[in-house]
Amino acid sequence: MRFQGSGWWQRGIAILCVYGMLAGNSWGQAATPASPSQTQSASTAPRLQFEMPKSHNPLDAYSPDTVPEPQLANSTRLVQLVRDGKLYLSLKDAIDLALENNLDLAIARYNLPIADTDILRTQAGGFFRGVNTGVVQGTPGGGVGGFGTGAPGAGAGGTSSGAGGAGAGASGLVQSTLGAGTAVASYDPAITATVGAEHQTTPLANLQIYGVPSLQLNTGQFSFGYLQAFPTGTNISFQFNNNRQSTNSPFLFLSPATSGMFRFTIQQELLAGFGFGPNLRYLRIARNNKKISDIAFKDQVIATVTQIENIYWDLVSAYEQTQVNEQSSAFARQTLENARKQLQLESIPELDVMRAEAEVSKRDQDLTVARTSLELQETLMKNAVTKNLSDPLLEAMPVIPTDRMKTDQIQIVSPIQDLIAEALQHRPELAETEVDLVNRQISRKAARNALLPSLSLVGFYGGSGLAGPLNPLCQGCTSNVPVDFAGALGNTFNNSSPDYYIGLNLNLPIRNRVAKADQFRSELEYRQAELRREQLKKQVRIEVRNAQYALQQTGARVEAARKARDLAQRTFEITGKEQELGAGSSYQTLTAQRDLSLAALDLVSAMTIHEKAKVELDRATGTTLEHNGIQLQDAVDGTVGAASP
DSSP states (O other): OOOTTHHHHHHHHHHHHHHHHHHHHHGGGOOOOOOTTTSOOTTTSOOOSSOOOOOSOGGGGGSOOOOOOOOOSOOHHHHHTEETTEEEEOHHHHHHHHHHHOHHHHHHHTHHHHHHHHHHHHHTTOOOOOEEOOOOOOSOSSOOOOSSTTSOOSSSOOOOEESSSSOTTGGGOOOTTTTOSSOOOOOSOEEEEEEEEEEEEEEOSOSTTTSSSEEEEEEEEEEEEEEEEETTTEEEEEEEEEEEEEESOTTOSBSSEEEEEEEEEEEEESSTTOSHHHHSHHHHHHHHHHHHHHHHHHHHHHHHHHHHHHHHHHHHHHHHHHHHHHHHHHHHHHHHHHHHHHHHTTOSOHHHHHHHHHHHHHHHHHHHHHHHHHHHHHHHHHHHTOSOOOOHHHHHOOEEEOOOOOTTOOOOOOOHHHHHHHHHHHOHHHHHHHHHHHHHHHHHHHHHHTTSOEEEEEEEEEEEEEEOOBOTTSTTOOOOSOSSHHHHHHHHHTTSSEEEEEEEEEEOOSSOHHHHHHHHHHHHHHHHHHHHHHHHHHHHHHHHHHHHHHHHHHHHHHHHHHHHHHHHHHHHHHHHHHHHTTSSOHHHHHHHHHHHHHHHHHHHHHHHHHHHHHHHHHHHHTOHHHHTTOOHHHHHHTOOSOOOO
């Protein structure tokens, strides 16, 4: 029977095919928009250091890609900063070296292309694997973070991972329904093909059916299939089967008989699983996860730079404390030498010499402690700004900090509301939370769609054809079919033997408890995340206030320590003059010099704490990169400009 009404059917198939193809060409561009104030724009997103290779060769899809081994050689900047066997470092040099060599950053740098792999797999309909949002803290020294549990921890640590946010269960949050919804089919086309030949011999009990005692069949088969799904909820398939069979039976009219058959099927979801929302949710979440990965990398850079600054000021402190102790020890030794000479002249009692010897011993001990502390801080600094310390010369090389803490530059604190507003705008954790809420909103909508029954519009159209010469063993057989394969192929596609169907498939789950539970759970998780966002904002406010208070307090401590040092300096000068005039003793002068050394050490400690307080205020307000003139792209590339002279 011919299908006389094929016009509307063919037009309908054509419309659905075009609709599906257009969806397949444009679906990759659809994504949930995010506010520019909440996420990085595409123009400011960091470029990748490692990217998956791209090729126009279709066979490249079946070959593995490799990632080069990590480069463990230190950057050339390190060599440029070595003079006379010593490493001279300014704060900017230390930060630049860290951006190029620090292993915490090197480890975190891989998270950027890892996030891109999620985009690639979700473009094909695969489920996202999630991104790492933690901060790597494998560099010892220079603790990061101030008041509040949300601040990164100090010293060596690890990472915390999650899928597009804080991770399941992290910070009291649950996000087990992230990505929930109807199943997503693969958007990558698939081709199937089967080619084979079979010889079959079947013994028979009688000759009435086939006319031979043993039936022999020689069958050749070729089949071809094409499958593809589209993010509109559309699935198409095409099947084309061919068969050639010869036999030894005289009762079969055609031998060899050639047959062909094709079927084009299209299925469109109408309720659950319909439209771009549920079918592109993985891709949209993966793209948002990429934004989160970029923000998390910025957070890593802030944490690492903050740590480097703290290590640097600890190094400066140890260096200046060593200088103070060296001067104190040298003065004590000179005083002892003078006392011994005066004892020989019998101008002072022996008790003064014994006191001077005790003071030398005490100050030598302090000097040993200061020098070993300096060596430790030098090691921590070299570890923080290098990829490896395998060179014995580098490992033993002294580090000379060229920047100094200045007591006359006490930072004026900005109004607290300005600092809080700056922190709410720049803190990476808040930006991550905003993007995470967008992901949860996508999952909420998909979970609501999954509540609907499954209703599919299904239709297919096909045809078949037959050809073959008359069986020479068949006496008196006649046939009106073509004799060659071309004839069978023509009949397959000329609508002479059509096969068509259109209908609806309905799947109506009774009670629907799984989908109901998932949908309500997604609502609960979204509201929970909203509370977490507000909690983070409150925490940021407290961290900023605490950093501001610390800056004010340490500034006052510096002022007091400076005045105490100046007073001790004046006292030492007076006692020295009195000793020269014979009105004072060497012990009084030695005591005054010891008080001066202690006051100088206290000033160094106060200035170090004040510098760290400024570093913490930058971290708390999220302005570490801006205040240090750091371009995020330099951290992504692992290469900064030329070394400072």
